[in-house]
Amino acid sequence: MKRILETEEAGLTRAWVIHPDIKDVKARRLASYALAEAVSLADALPGLEVAGSEVVPLPKVKAGTLFGTGKIAELKTRFHDAEVELVLIDGPVSPVQQRNLEKEWGVKILDRTGLILEIFSDRAATREGVLQVELAALSYQRTRLVRAWTHLERQRGGLGFVGGPGETQIEADRRAIDDAIVRIRRQLEKTVKTRELHRAARAKIPYPVVALVGYTNAGKSTLFNRLTGADVLVKDMLFATLDPTMRSVELPDGLEVIMSDTVGFISDLPTQLVAAFRATLEEVLSADLILHVRDISHSESEGQARDVRQIMADLGVDKDVPVLEVWNKCDQLDEDMLLSASNKADRNDALFLTSAVTGAGVDDLLDAVSTLLRAGSVTEVLDLGYADGKARAWLFGQEVVDSEEQTETGFKITVTWNATQKGQFEKL
Template sequence: MSGFVRSEADGVSHGARVLIVLPELEDNNKRSTEARLEEATGLACAIGLDVVSKLAFHLRAPKASTLFGPGQVEQIVTAARDEEVDLVIVDGPLTPIQQRNLETSLDVKVIDRTGLILEIFGARAATAEGRLQVELAHLDYQAGRLVRTWTHLERQRGGFGFLGGPGETQIEADRRMIRDRMAKLRRDLAQVTRTRGLHRARRKKAPWPVVALVGYTNAGKSTLFNRMTGADVMAKDLLFATLDPTMRQITLPGIDKAILSDTVGFVSDLPTQLVAAFRATLEEVTAADLILHVRDIAQEDSESEREDVERVLAEIGIAPVEDGGEFAIPVIEAWNKSDLLSEEAHESLAAEAARRDDVALISAWTGEGIEDLRELVSQRLSEAHRLRHIDIPVTEGQAMAWLYAHGEVVSDVMNDETGKMEFDVRMSDENWGRFIERFGFLYQDMSSSEDESEDLHPSL
């Protein structure tokens, strides 16, 4: 897979001097100019580029040929020449024509936000699956840009004999090769999806709940993951420091074992090619019992980042329980980086978190609030477990052992008159169904009318 960072032919390499240009469109003004330029700088630095200058232009009506107006293009040309840059990054989407025309005017390589993020993901992918997903996304992106990328593609290869015609152009041949390669990658990823599905099915057979960490890139997910699991996942102040998902076992109050899953960080304007290519990875979130949304609460644009994360989750069918959706999964928020807040802001946010039952104010770096977060996660997971009353003959030791292994036994009392153990067990609907499937034949006479509560004596 070719890219500007790794291709000497492009004349750009690690440490290249970069000019960042931000097009501010009227329909995209949720974030401040400074915050967006800072994020674009972080993205460039994530793969070792040297940002030497930044410009921002307000666009009322984007130009079809160059995106920017003639006067703005002249300013970019001047800045690129004065700073002797090797690369111009436009922090927004560019059409192939816009990209080609800007390169002609600037006489340096130009890439857009999508191309930059694809390069970062290409550098971060550590597993075979990650590399497959990145290559598919990159080929999908490049397929429409061959006319810009290569100068030799107008050459034609002759057909056979005198009547064969001019044959296919080189660009047609390259597009065909890309389509063939993409078809193979999709087949390989389909196998990955099936394998992940089998792994998820095996995990669902186990009694352990799964908690998925999601959040904007650099919100501190991996630091929190390490704090809660004792793992050593790469955690740096770097956008997209980790890419491939990781799972570890954790213990929670009242819950013997749970699985914590760390996922790829999200970002605003995440390329659609990446959302599609990483669908198999992102769909790990859909199998979770709880989503833990990690937010950098010290970030000025924390609320906009929250909306960006929820937008990506919606693209794969996930919505909060109260909103319905294909996968209605409970969501709680970890307001991270409390150590970076001012004293006044800390007090205000701590008071707000105390009033809510879906938020914990934490610092994954210092450990502040981590125990409160554990309690909140445990409480929310336990809410999905209903209280069941079960009478089991004392001879059925296997059934009693199953209850202890797959549920939270609140009480167990021996009834001398019936010769049965009376259990109150908190258990998920899924595990209750499995219990009935396996041992229900013992309890066909169990009454569901002894208590008015729907949590007790559920009907078989």
């Protein structure tokens, strides 16, 4: 996908953000929040200068133009006066609507999916991340070919068995995109195999996996850095982290775990990206414990939490995997809100009030992680033959051996291990 900003010669692109409010008046507060999030998305994309933003009430969606003629004329004047070059519409915009609005307003149009794709394209750092973005962008672009070639579509020849130049051009473009999609999928298959090898290598040292999930900009990466000593990019910006990062961490009681930081979730995540980035969230799907990090200082924290839970369900996260809620950014709460949040945390063993910036509450969280992971441990007695030296060495390497007794045929070993370690031992 050719990035919209690459078409600008120099300087910042002046943008205007619109949130079409197609709900009733009671939802206006939610619309205001949605607009603020859309502006944050725009701020997250380098090269943009947000010249203005507004909620546009939309009693009825117009099939060809989205908005009514009067609102289109009103907005056209506003965009002209503000010297706007790009309009970001926080919602789905059909190819026909996009073409008509661009013609009416004389500006470029980008809908919510296109904007998030732009951000992901700018941020993806790993080879797989770049390929996943390209795949999602091509899938998105394929549905919008009509935008560039509508003026030729009516030039059909003969009885319709042979397409005219417009149809030919569209089909040629579609074939080119389809070929590119096939090529990228083949490349992705190679990267997936590489990742599987890495996962297999980690499985030989089967530490429990603890995955951090949460709404974008909830403070996951800041918390991840504090827990692991890593230097993942931390910025007050949506989608500051795209590519998953993993680190081995030794908890205070000596238990070693693998901590995984993941891409932040967001409401109305484009379908193409849910599918494309499912592979990068594999660590969440295979996690032994999930830390759901919330920005408790955010006015829509509860709504964001619902979105995260829904996306985890859509991804197929096992409902039996334990989840701890981490109410982060408590340092940004006023005294009354902090007292209320503390009371709720005191009454809920699965809820922790933290500040990744100051470190408040982090020790209690780590203790709970250790307790929860060790709670799944069981003690068992294994009989190993003298020929099972590799398996015996593995057990000692995992530090799960409580005692060992030599027998006539080999060794009787008492171990205390978790389900992950037991599963890996059985595969040896």
